[in-house]
Amino acid sequence: MSTTLLTVGAGSYGPGTIPIPSTAIPSGFSQFFATWECASWTDTGSEAVVTLELSFDGGNTWSLWTASTYHGGARTRNGSGPLATAGMVAAAPQGTNVMVQGSIVITGSPLVTQGLTLVGE
Numbered sequence: 001m002s003t004t005l006l007t008v009g010a011g012s013y014g015p016g017t018i019p020i021p022s023t024a025i026p027s028g029f030s031q032f033f034a035t036w037e038c039a040s041w042t043d044t045g046s047e048a049v050v051t052l053e054l055s056f057d058g059g060n061t062w063s064l065w066t067a068s069t070y071h072g073g074a075r076t077r078n079g080s081g082p083l084a085t086a087g088m089v090a091a092a093p094q095g096t097n098v099m100v101q102g103s104i105v106i107t108g109s110p111l112v113t114q115g116l117t118l119v120g121e
Helices: none
Strands: 003-008 011-013 016-024 031-037 046-055 063-071 085-091 099-108 111-113 116-120
Touching: 063 085
Parallel strands: none
Antiparallel strands: 003 116, 011 111, 016 099, 031 085, 031 116, 046 063, 046 099
């Protein structure tokens, strides 16, 4: 069963940093999906770096979990038409007192999106 852990609402963001606040990860999750709408993010002068960190001690210490860079501009999937969403998938850490936090750093032109969602299952 999927559980939404975090949502960043629709809007125009950046340039600058969008913090992803610390959120507890329920035990039993096997993976995470971070997805965002990118069809309206057409400006090739923008870039977003999404970074997620993990804590295994309830938020006292943090370490890099995963990071991904995305560039603005129209996207297609193997030439089959526009891509409406972009995202990343990562295996979920196991244990108790596990938390996730991160940031989205936008440079260049603002990122226009209908939202970002972090889902675990």
